Amino acid sequence: AMAVRVLEEEPGFNAGVGSALTRDGTVEVDAAIMDGNGLRVGGIGAVPFLRRPIDLARQVLEDGQHCLLVGDGAWEFARERGHERARPEDMITERSRQKLAAHRAEQGNSGGTVGACAIDAAGHVASATSTGGMTGKRPGRVGDSPLPGCGTYADDRAGAASATGTGEAIMRVTMARVCTDEMRRGATAAQAAAASVRDLAERTGLDAGIICIDARGGIGVA
Numbered sequence: 576a577m578a579v580r581v582l583e584e585e586p587g588f589n590a591g592v593g594s595a596l597t598r599d600g601t602v603e604v605d606a607a608i609m610d611g612n613g614l615r616v617g618g619i620g621a622v623p624f625l626r627r628p629i630d631l632a633r634q635v636l637e638d639g640q641h642c643l644l645v646g647d648g649a650w651e652f653a654r655e656r657g658h659e660r661a662r663p664e665d666m667i668t669e670r671s672r673q674k675l676a677a678h679r680a681e682q683g684n685s686g687g688t689v690g691a692c693a694i695d696a697a698g699h700v701a702s703a704t705s706t707g708g709m710t711g712k713r714p715g716r717v718g719d720s721p722l723p724g725c726g727t728y729a730d731d732r733a734g735a736a737s738a739t740g741t742g743e744a745i746m747r748v749t750m751a752r753v754c755t756d757e758m759r760r761g762a763t764a765a766q767a768a769a770a771s772v773r774d775l776a777e778r779t780g781l782d783a784g785i786i787c788i789d790a791r792g793g794i795g796v797a
C-alpha cells in the first residue's frame with residue numbers, strides 16, 4: 576500500500592492526483608489491495624474525488640465485511656474512516672485536462688495505472704492497484720483494477736499480480752488470475768507475465784501490461 580500511496584501523490588501517473596477524467600471532466604477512482612495469505616481483498620470502485628484510494632481499499636480489506644464498495648456507500652464508509660472529498664483543483668491536473676481534450680478529439684486514451692506487488696520474509700504475497708480509469712469514461716464505469724482476478728490478485732500458493740491497460744479487455748480474460756494460475760502451475764513470474772499478456776492479446780486483440788511476483792520472490796514485468 577505504501578508504494579502505491581506514493582505513486583498516487585505523483586501527478587504524472589493516472590491514480591490519485593492526476594487521475595484520468597470522466598467524459599464530464601470529473602474524477603472517479605478505482606483501487607484494490609489483496610493479501611495472498613487467506614485471500615483477503617478490499618476494493619473501491621468509481622469513488623468521486625477520493626485522494627487516497629489505496630488507503631480506503633486497505634480499510635475495506637481490514638474491515639473484512641465486504642470485498643468491494645462503490646457509489647454513495649463507499650463514500651459513507653470513507654467518511655467514517657476520516658476521508659474528506661478532495662477539491663477538484665487538488666486532483667485535476669493540466670495534463671489530465673489535456674488528455675480529456677485529446678480524447679474528445681479522438682487522439683488518445685489513458686494509461687499510467689499504478690500497482691505494486693510484494694512478498695515478505697514469511698513468503699506471504701500481496702498486490703495493490705490504483706487508477707483513475709480510462710480518460711473520457713462514462714461516470715459510474717468501474718474498471719479491472721478493483722476486481723479480484725482482473726486487475727489485482729494475490730494468492731500465497733501462486734504469487735501476486737497487478738495489471739494495467741484497457742479494463743474492458745483485462746476483465747474479459749481475468750488477466751491477473753491468468754497470470755497467477757500460470758505461477759501456481761510452476762511458471763516463473765517472468766514466464767507468467769509474458770503468458771498473460773500474450774493470452775490477452777490473442778483473445779481480445781488489445782495490449783495490456785502486468786507486474787507480478789511469484790512465491791519464490793521472482794519478479795515478472797510484461
Ligand code: GLY
Pocket residue numbers: 605688706707708709717718719720726738739740741742743745
Ligand atoms: N486498467 C485501468 C482501467 O481500465 O480502469
